[in-house]
Amino acid sequence: MGGGKKKRTLTQMAKAQESRQRETKRLKMERERRLSRSESKAARIIPPDPRDKNVIKQLQSMKVITPYTVASRFNLLLSVAKDFLEDLHRQGVITYVSGGRNLKIYKPSER
Structure with missing residues (x-):
């Protein structure tokens, strides 16, 4: 209809x-x-290559190195930056200064 x-x-x-x-x-x-x-x-x-001269030069120019500063400088996640700093510490590029459970503070080693 x-x-x-x-x-x-x-x-x-x-x-x-x-x-x-x-x-x-x-x-x-x-x-x-x-x-x-x-x-x-x-x-x-993906973290930057720890043996790269540019990366080492940038880290040597910093007075204090924390996971946050590395993450913001190299555009990394915070957990990746922490692992990257531990790797650099094992290589002797940076030295551990102080820190607690949540934060680790590093400085460039005198080379």
Whole structure:
């Protein structure tokens, strides 16, 4: 009896098409952003080479070396920076000054 759904007007069809295009564009941007975010996370996990001259020079220029300063300088996660500092301490590049359970303070060794 009802005769079915009415046909949309031209402006309604144009608006619907524009909104679909905007939605697909937004989804594409989100997907790209998500991929770039995962790439940046991967970069924050890999510490710099401890034998690199540039890295050693930057560390020698710092008066006090803490995990936070290393993490912010080299764009690392805090846990990765702690492991990196322990590795440098074992190599003799930096010396342990003081610290407790949560924070360790190092200084550049006199070489």
